[in-house]
Amino acid sequence: xxxxxxxxxxxxxxxxxxxxxxxxxxxxxxxxxxxxxxxxxxxxxxxxxxxxxxxxxxxxxxxxxxxxxxxxxxxxxxxxxxxxxxxxxxxxxxxxxxxxxxxxxxxxxxxxxxxxxxxxxxxxxxxxxxxxxxxxxxxxxxxxxxxxxxxxxxxxxxxxxxxxxxxxxxxxxxxxxxxxxxxxxxxxxxxxxxxxxxxxxxxxxxxxxxxxxxxxxxxxxxxxxxxxxxxxxxxxxxxxxxxxxxxxxxxxxxxxxxxxxxxxxxxxxxxxxxxxxxxxxxxxxxxxxxxxxxxxxxxxxxxxxxxxxxxxxxxxxxxxxxxxxxxxxxxxxxxxxxxxxxxxxxxxxxxxxxxxxxxxxxxxxxxxxxxxxxxxxxxxxxxxxxxxxxxxxxx
Amino acid sequence: xxxxxxxxxxxxxxxxxxxxxxxxxxxxxxxxxxxxxxxxxxxxxxxxxxxxxxxxxxxxxxxxxxxxxxxxxxxxxxxxxxxxxxxxxxxxxxxxxxxxxxxxxxxxxxxxxxxxxxxxxxxxxxxxxxxxxxxxxxxxxxxxxxxxxxxxxxxxxxxxxxxxxxxxxxxxxxxxxxxxxxxxxxxxxxxxxxxxxxxxxxxxxxxxxxxxxxxxxxxxxxxxxxxxxxxxxxxxxxxxxxxxxxxxxxxxxxxxxxxxxxxxxxxxxxxxxxxxxxxxxxxxxxxxxxxxxxxxxxxxxxxxxxxxxxxxxxxxxxxxxxxxxxxxxxxxxxxxxxxxxxxxxxxxxxxxxxxxxxxxxxxxxxxxxxxxxxxxxxxxxxxxxxxxxxxxxxx
Numbered sequence: 001x002x003x004x005x006x007x008x009x010x011x012x013x014x015x016x017x018x019x020x021x022x023x024x025x026x027x028x029x030x031x032x033x034x035x036x037x038x039x040x041x042x043x044x045x046x047x048x049x050x051x052x053x054x055x056x057x058x059x060x061x062x063x064x065x066x067x068x069x070x071x072x073x074x075x076x077x078x079x080x081x082x083x084x085x086x087x088x089x090x091x092x093x094x095x096x097x098x099x100x101x102x103x104x105x106x107x108x109x110x111x112x113x114x115x116x117x118x119x120x121x122x123x124x125x126x127x128x129x130x131x132x133x134x135x136x137x138x139x140x141x142x143x144x145x146x147x148x149x150x151x152x153x154x155x156x157x158x159x160x161x162x163x164x165x166x167x168x169x170x171x172x173x174x175x176x177x178x179x180x181x182x183x184x185x186x187x188x189x190x191x192x193x194x195x196x197x198x199x200x201x202x203x204x205x206x207x208x209x210x211x212x213x214x215x216x217x218x219x220x221x222x223x224x225x226x227x228x229x230x231x232x233x234x235x236x237x238x239x240x241x242x243x244x245x246x247x248x249x250x251x252x253x254x255x256x257x258x259x260x261x262x263x264x265x266x267x268x269x270x271x272x273x274x275x276x277x278x279x280x281x282x283x284x285x286x287x288x289x290x291x292x293x294x295x296x297x298x299x300x301x302x303x304x305x306x307x308x309x310x311x312x313x314x315x316x317x318x319x320x321x322x323x324x325x326x327x328x329x330x331x332x333x334x335x336x337x338x339x340x341x342x343x344x345x346x347x348x349x350x351x352x353x354x355x356x357x358x359x360x361x362x363x364x365x366x367x368x369x370x371x372x373x374x375x376x377x378x379x380x381x382x383x384x385x386x387x388x389x390x391x392x393x394x395x
Numbered sequence: 396x397x398x399x400x401x402x403x404x405x406x407x408x409x410x411x412x413x414x415x416x417x418x419x420x421x422x423x424x425x426x427x428x429x430x431x432x433x434x435x436x437x438x439x440x441x442x443x444x445x446x447x448x449x450x451x452x453x454x455x456x457x458x459x460x461x462x463x464x465x466x467x468x469x470x471x472x473x474x475x476x477x478x479x480x481x482x483x484x485x486x487x488x489x490x491x492x493x494x495x496x497x498x499x500x501x502x503x504x505x506x507x508x509x510x511x512x513x514x515x516x517x518x519x520x521x522x523x524x525x526x527x528x529x530x531x532x533x534x535x536x537x538x539x540x541x542x543x544x545x546x547x548x549x550x551x552x553x554x555x556x557x558x559x560x561x562x563x564x565x566x567x568x569x570x571x572x573x574x575x576x577x578x579x580x581x582x583x584x585x586x587x588x589x590x591x592x593x594x595x596x597x598x599x600x601x602x603x604x605x606x607x608x609x610x611x612x613x614x615x616x617x618x619x620x621x622x623x624x625x626x627x628x629x630x631x632x633x634x635x636x637x638x639x640x641x642x643x644x645x646x647x648x649x650x651x652x653x654x655x656x657x658x659x660x661x662x663x664x665x666x667x668x669x670x671x672x673x674x675x676x677x678x679x680x681x682x683x684x685x686x687x688x689x690x691x692x693x694x695x696x697x698x699x700x701x702x703x704x705x706x707x708x709x710x711x712x713x714x715x716x717x718x719x720x721x722x723x724x725x726x727x728x729x730x731x732x733x734x735x736x737x738x739x740x741x742x743x744x745x746x747x748x749x750x751x752x753x754x755x756x757x758x759x760x761x762x763x764x765x766x767x768x769x770x771x772x773x774x775x776x777x778x779x780x781x782x783x784x785x786x787x788x789x790x
Contacts, residue, residue: 003666043465111675136673250681271398278531280506285680286645
């Protein structure tokens with residue numbers, strides 16, 4: 001048996017998604033990449049901001065002694081201090097450097113958190129739809145993903161989460177701004193969630209962690225602000241990264257922010273540092289740590305994405321498609337039209353015939369929907385209008 | 396319960412090592428860092444070579460489009476191709492890019508491999524002494540570390556490994572050049588190991604993987620070459636990094652090289668790429684990938700470490716201490732002298748009184764020994780002679 005059975009099983013079942021990517025590559029080869037409307041992947045096409053480039057160039061030119069060596073597993077203390085200041089502002093709490101653990105992106109942050117808190121058989125409640133990797137992240141550390149349905153407009157369904165709570169619930173994992181729906185959970189929803197978690201903890205003696213996956217926090221539209229998490233619920237932990245707001249997904253730089261009112265906070269922080277070490281991250285990449293510490297005031301290119309969002313909505317309106325108005329992130333979640341009943345797979349196939357690539361909602365636990373990523377040029381989006389219209393009427 | 400029980404248990408038991416570090420920090424604060432002979436940690440004091448700095452500066456200055464974005468999870472294909480060429484030469488096999496998976500250092504590589512191949516309850520045989528993190532890496536993925544004793548001179552004890560083999564054996568994990576002993580396993584030993592593994596596989600139908608952890612491969616002395624692994628045994632996988640040879644431990648850049656004669660190689664490679672993705676590494680840091688691809692001909696500063704080794708041996712000879720002659724890496728493994736019987740802890744305490752910091756062999760599964768890291772200045776090593784002598788006679 002050359003590989004682990006659990007991995008082998010997943011390699012088999014994930015072949016649908018791979019098939020999609022392969023078909024996309026095939027289409028690009030056949031028709032030319034410029035002819036394909038590839039809205040499938042959340043890889044920002046925007047280059048990192050000029051401020052990042054200048055900072056990186058200066059740091060590399062200075063070439064300070066020891067800058068590529070080991071530092072404490074949690075990261076350079078001055079970097080953690082800078083990010084503590086940033087996170088304090090976002091979350092309405094007072095954090096110092098000890099609350100911040102630098103991570104290998106948000107995916108590294110989430111695995112670190114789950115390793116630190118999950119006992120075998122523990123449950124993590126995740127509102128549906130959700131980023132498909134969550135299931136594997138939770139399973140990595142012996143946990144079990146428990147789905148909770150969302151409202152019709154993809155806001156959190158507090159009753160559904162309430163019903164999913166059990167004595168095995170170690171955490172509730174939310175993602176806002178949300179992939180794939182673009183939903184930003186309002187402050188009142190976070191407060192309602194905190195209330196049921198506190199009540200559950202009071203009753204069972206086990207307060208579930210609220211884990212907030214927030215790589216899109218800065219990507220919000222229409223003057224919205226993603227509400228604070230750490231001040232809303234004591235037992236909360238934030239995972240985030242610079243992959244989306246600074247367009248650095250390949251560099252794997254992010255961090256964990258631990259809520260200051262967590263029970264036995266010192267042990268939790270020790271466990272997180274231990275987890276980042278023994279999961280083999282050891283520490284977040286040194287050079288990128290030094291860069292992001294100096295870029296806490298640099299903002300994501302929200303206006304660019306806002307213009308793309310507007311263009312995409314116009315295209316979908318033109319094609320007669322209905323969708324969830326994205327409040328944040330760079331995804332638009334679109335309903336498979338009537339002709340395709342509830343079959344997102346069939347709609348994705350019809351789109352493909354028109355050289356449009358999207359991801360079936362089924363992969364996120366939301367059959368009947370399709371996700372389009374608009375981290376591509378506005379021109380490409382505008383040019384897709386006819387193809388969208390044809391895909392709708394094509395069946 | 397704020398953290399996972401398994402993590403909580405380890406946090407408790409690892410407090411000995413933390414105590415050592417804390418005491419070291421305390422000593423430095425009390426007497427001044429320059430007064431302390433800190434031989435405890437394997438963090439290279441040498442800066443990365445000038446060629447690294449030049450390459451990094453050029454790549455950053457060029458600022459190519461997309462250079463900080465996502466690439467395939469296994470890494471940039473041209474980077475993998477360059478490293479395939481390098482690894483082919485080292486291991487006497489013909490690898491192409493498909494055999495290379497870029498990793499977040501060697502620790503990331505090892506966790507990726509173990510995730511890909513271990514079923515719950517599988518055993519990994521590790522010769523004692525060993526790098527203490529192996530136990531956690533294996534446990535992360537549901538495996539169990541099975542110790543095998545080594546020869547008196549710390550070469551592999553093939554009979555001991557043979558005796559440890561079972562139907563649950565998924566892999567044998569070796570580290571050469573070796574931390575903490577500096578031993579480089581000779582080609583004949585690797586051949587003998589391959590023979591018993593092939594025989595075991597022939598009998599049981601399950602061929603254990605040979606996983607070789609090789610971050611010190613280039614750090615060998617006296618004209619020695621670390622023998623090839625991938626050509627010695629079909630079912631072999633190499634994990635390595637640039638942490639030691641290019642002094643880049645903080646940047647977390649390494650790679651996995653898969654032996655070309657592995658059974659069902661395509662599935663194994665798919666499993667490794669899947670594992671690197673879902674463990675949250677996603678990919679090795681992009682910028683460092685681009686750097687190391689251009690530095691395959693740059694050699695580690697072996698002569699510097701060789702001079703330090705000579706200085707350290709002179710110091711230990713002067714103090715009347717016996718040790719294993721290091722053939723590679725930058726550690727010297729020293730026997731606790733007669734007065735301390737077999738008690739490495741007591742010897743470490745006596746050393747500390749003379750302001751010398753070393754790591755007790757007990758942490759590596761070798762009580763009675765102490766590890767000194769000589770990735771510190773030659774002057775510091777020479778100046779420690781009197782302190783070493785005093786620590787021996789001090790009891």
